[in-house]
Amino acid sequence: MRRVAIIGTGMTTFGEHWDRGFRDLVIEAGAKAIQDANLQGNEIEAGYVGTMASGRLVGQEHIGALIADYMGLNPIPITRVEGACASGGLALRQGFMAVASGMHDIVVVGGIEKMTDLGVEEVSDILGGAGDQEWELFLGATFPGLYAFMARRHMFEYKTTEEMMASVAVKNHKNGAKNKFAQFQKEISIETVLKSKVIADPLKVFDCSPITDGAAAVVLAPVELAKKYCENPIEIIASGQASDAIALHSRESLSKLRATEVAAKKAFEMAKLSPKNVDFAEVHDCFTIAEIMAVEDLGFFKKGEGGRATLDGKTALDGEIPINTSGGLKACGHPVGATGVKQVVEVTWQLQGRAEGRQVKDAEIGLTHNVGGSGATAVVHIMKRV
Amino acid sequence: MQKSIPLTWRRIPERYRLLGTKCTNCNTNYFPTRIVCPKCRRRGKIEKVQFRGLGRIYSFTEISAPPAGFEDQVPYVLAIVELEEGPRLTTQIVDVVGKGVKIGDGVAIVFRVIQRDDPEGLIHYGFKFRLV
Ligand SMILES: [Zn+2]
Numbered sequence: 323m324r325r326v327a328i329i330g331t332g333m334t335t336f337g338e339h340w341d342r343g344f345r346d347l348v349i350e351a352g353a354k355a356i357q358d359a360n361l362q363g364n365e366i367e368a369g370y371v372g373t374m375a376s377g378r379l380v381g382q383e384h385i386g387a388l389i390a391d392y393m394g395l396n397p398i399p400i401t402r403v404e405g406a407c408a409s410g411g412l413a414l415r416q417g418f419m420a421v422a423s424g425m426h427d428i429v430v431v432g433g434i435e436k437m438t439d440l441g442v443e444e445v446s447d448i449l450g451g452a453g454d455q456e457w458e459l460f461l462g463a464t465f466p467g468l469y470a471f472m473a474r475r476h477m478f479e480y481k482t483t484e485e486m487m488a489s490v491a492v493k494n495h496k497n498g499a500k501n502k503f504a505q506f507q508k509e510i511s512i513e514t515v516l517k518s519k520v521i522a523d524p525l526k527v528f529d530c531s532p533i534t535d536g537a538a539a540v541v542l543a544p545v546e547l548a549k550k551y552c553e554n555p556i557e558i559i560a561s562g563q564a565s566d567a568i569a570l571h572s573r574e575s576l577s578k579l580r581a582t583e584v585a586a587k588k589a590f591e592m593a594k595l596s597p598k599n600v601d602f603a604e605v606h607d608c609f610t611i612a613e614i615m616a617v618e619d620l621g622f623f624k625k626g627e628g629g630r631a632t633l634d635g636k637t638a639l640d641g642e643i644p645i646n647t648s649g650g651l652k653a654c655g656h657p658v659g660a661t662g663v664k665q666v667v668e669v670t671w672q673l674q675g676r677a678e679g680r681q682v683k684d685a686e687i688g689l690t691h692n693v694g695g696s697g698a699t700a701v702v703h704i705m706k707r708v
Numbered sequence: 709m710q711k712s713i714p715l716t717w718r719r720i721p722e723r724y725r726l727l728g729t730k731c732t733n734c735n736t737n738y739f740p741t742r743i744v745c746p747k748c749r750r751r752g753k754i755e756k757v758q759f760r761g762l763g764r765i766y767s768f769t770e771i772s773a774p775p776a777g778f779e780d781q782v783p784y785v786l787a788i789v790e791l792e793e794g795p796r797l798t799t800q801i802v803d804v805v806g807k808g809v810k811i812g813d814g815v816a817i818v819f820r821v822i823q824r825d826d827p828e829g830l831i832h833y834g835f836k837f838r839l840v
Contacts, residue, residue, distance in 0.1 A: 443776055447775060447776055456719065456740070459775065460711070460822070460823075460832075461799060461800065462771065462774070462775065462778050462784065462786055462800050462823070463771075463775075463786055464771060464773065464775050466773065467769050467786050470769035471767040471768070471788055474768060474811070475766075475767045475811075519772070520772050521772055522769045522771050522773065523769050523772070524769075569798065570788065571766075571788045571795075571796040571797050572795075576766075576788070
């Protein structure tokens with residue numbers, strides 16, 4: 323296998339882009355990444371793009387062809403990848419494998435979701451497709467409801483509190499306030515979270531990530547070619563992916579995501595590292611409880627100690643292991659197909675020293691963790707400076 | 709969500725009667741039904757099995773922001789119930805609010821309207837559970 327590096331990054335601001343459509347967003351992110359990599363465009367051999375639900379959100383399928391056309395990249399192959407909210411992370415893994423295998427040299431990877439063309443109720447219905455439609459959603463479940471099941475079990479098994487969950491949102495809003503690409507750039511207090519409207523008890527509005535428009539992209543190259551295009555390429559040293567039962571009720575445990583544990587184990591084995599070696603990470607905080615489980619399942623904290631660690635500031639920007647320096651899904655926003663690629667953009671910027679206003683000091687090794695639905699897919703990547 | 713007549717029709721044995729499957733090779737019960745036993749795969753032998761409809765609450769929430777089709781039911785308690793026979797399922801707990809439910813509470817099946825399409829459309833029936 324060849325070593326693979328990121329040589330270019332780009333993203334749109336995340337938020338409600340009433341004035342821009344699906345193709346406008348994905349092309350902006352792609353063009354920025356290609357420019358960042360100092361490419362003319364002829365060098366690019368293939369592309370992979372993650373989107374969860376373009377067909378239902380904007381009525382557009384066949385987006386690989388659309389993007390090749392509007393990027394001016396015809397006739398190279400561009401392939402859509404789907405794994406619910408993990409679509410972006412899976413697209414990166416496909417690009418990584420294409421370059422590692424020697425099949426392609428220069429590959430573009432994108433992630434996109436245009437969500438605000440529809441009302442909240444329709445969008446929620448569409449996102450429900452990430453769960454088990456016939457045996458969860460049809461019977462009255464919602465996504466906040468599924469994560470509420472996990473929160474309730476975590477509280478029951480480990481004495482995790484609503485205040486601990488709220489501290490995830492507070493910390494991520496604090497980071498988002500330092501990120502000009504973030505949907506919410508405003509700090510909030512624990513009280514704001516605890517007093518916000520209950521959606522699916524114990525989860526409240528401020529425990530949930532928002533509906534967002536946005537796109538992100540990276541350019542990949544073999545390490546031996548990377549320096550030709552980029553002064554400070556970032557190597558992807560590991561990629562791990564795992565699956566679990568689509569419905570929560572069919573899983574062994576609700577207080578962890580087994581797919582995360584397995585994907586992380588595979589990634590750490592491939593990188594020959596342990597969780598202790600990771601300096602900072604972008605994890606999938608679609609709900610506050612999800613970040614608490616993620617920092618445990620990834621091995622940064624013992625099971626049951628993720629909530630306390632967050633409340634105690636161990637995952638803050640100046641803590642032991644900064645988590646979600648971008649603001650995470652909670653504050654940076656969650657355009658589902660774009661999230662997994664945005665996480666990689668953020669980690670790359672941190673490793674390159676480009677994370678203006680929220681730079682982690684001496685960042686050497688960063689990790690991304692992207693989850694599909696309620697945890698039936700998880701994908702983990704580990705990155706370091708070349 | 710897709711709620712076509714054929715989809716509803718072909719799920720009637722599971723939704724109305726809690727008819728599941730059992731792998732006789734490893735003695736594991738499954739609900740909803742499965743064609744392949746994930747533990748035994750090719751060695752598995754799948755047969756139909758009728759569950760009694762008794763179980764305990766494994767986790768629960770009270771839904772205040774409902775999906776389309778459930779607006780007239782909020783707030784309602786949604787739970788993961790572990791059946792006596794082993795499998796867990798997602799279901800509504802009727803005639804109770806969130807504060808009235810605890811993990812471990814015993815429940816029994818009831819037959820109810822799950823949701824209705826528009827006033828002229830299909831009425832979807834199936835299992836819910838009540839505290840016992
Ligand atoms: Zn079996």
